[in-house]
Amino acid sequence: MFTYVVRRILQSIPILFVVLTLVFVVVRVLPGDPAVAALGDYASKEAVEALREKMGLNAPLWLQYIRFLGSLARGDLGISAITGYPVAQQVVKVLPHTLELTFCAIVFGYLLGIPLGISSAVKRNTFVDYFNRVFSLLGLSVPAFYLGILLILLFCIQFPLFPVVGAGDFSRPVENLRHLFLPGLTLGLLMTAYVTRMTRSSILDTIREDFVRTAYAKGVAERVVLYKHVLRNAMIPIVTLGGLYAVVLIGSSVMVEIVFSRPGLGKLMVGAIKQRDYTTLQSVMVIYAVIVVMINLAIDLIYGLIDPRIKYD
Incomplete structure (x- = not known):
């Protein structure tokens, strides 16, 4: 390893x-x-x-x-030509908000998408399967900013359960989570659609393998076969999708940050483009590049944990 x-x-x-x-x-x-x-x-x-x-x-x-x-x-990102402040200070200020939003969206995507995908595969061509497939299709079709506005109307105005704008303070975890929930749910529901469809497809491909029929022939319980044998072998494409979509989430989070008035790398980059802040734009793109490479590295390492045979390839 x-x-x-x-x-x-x-x-x-x-x-x-x-x-x-x-x-x-x-x-x-x-x-x-x-x-x-x-x-x-x-x-x-x-x-x-x-x-x-x-x-x-x-x-x-x-x-x-x-x-x-x-x-x-040297870790020097330069000085902003517009504000005159070090770019590193601006990045350090907004980067945690983008990372926590992306992580929250991934958690929502997997927590909702994997069970929905499993239920669709197990109950193929039933009402459950049709419902989950329609739900995932809606998730693929609805833009992030529109879904965010709908959630604000429902959970902030109609039922005032969460704050409308802002990102909260990290020193107050409860307040921070309340500000994070709706933006994270907005991106998480979109990711759920992709995870659901990928999980369903991967489960259906794996469940036809010989080792699954052998496990059933030995009398292994269906739940054990499904979660210990089928799901684990089907996880590699699901994890791959998560890594690819995490990159998309970081890039597309700008719309959610604008709708919910959250600070983040996306808003910082858009502001740099509008103002032609050459140094800030370059630095934000570098941070994005480093994050993408780190995510791909993490996905490769997770492959080795899921399938030990990969370690020796």
Whole structure:
């Protein structure tokens, strides 16, 4: 297991390097001048050139790239050209809110999606199966912002059980959870639809395998066969979906953050794009890239826990 973990970590390093290079290139090919965006269209040419020199934009591209990697190695994300504050302070302030929202959505997605998918597979072509499939289809069709507004109307206005806006304070866990519940449920219900369909499909594929028929022939209880043999062997595509959708959740959380007025990486990136805050935009994209690589690494490690045979491949 240790060798497997070390090998997967080492394989993630060049992937992260390539992704960071793509971030560096993409930010610099965007239209517009960051110095002009920071100072305004009526700024003098001398002031624009001075700011470009201060931001290092006049240096050769290869030198900018070396400075970019060097700053990341030191944990320095730069200074915002708009606010004048270190970008790292802004990221540290909003990153926990995005991570907790994503984690909450994943928990909701798995807690609701796996039981629904199992019941659909076991009771195939019955009312339960049809109901779960229609429910998952609705989840695939409803936009996150629209579902969030519906939940606000129901649980904040019609039945005032949860706060409408804000993210709460981490020093007050109960208050924080109350602010987190509806945004997490909004994204979680969308993920539930994907998990339900993937679980149903994976269970139906696994339940036809020879080892399942052998277990039934030996007289093993149906519940034991279903949860110990079938579900465990069907978990790899389900876990893969969770990893892929976690990346989508982090990116699409911006709409939920806007609807519920929550701080987060999504809102920070949108603000940086609007203001042409070159440094902040680059830093947020780097954080996104690191999170994506870490999620993929975690999924690979979970594979080894689910199926021990993977450790030796």
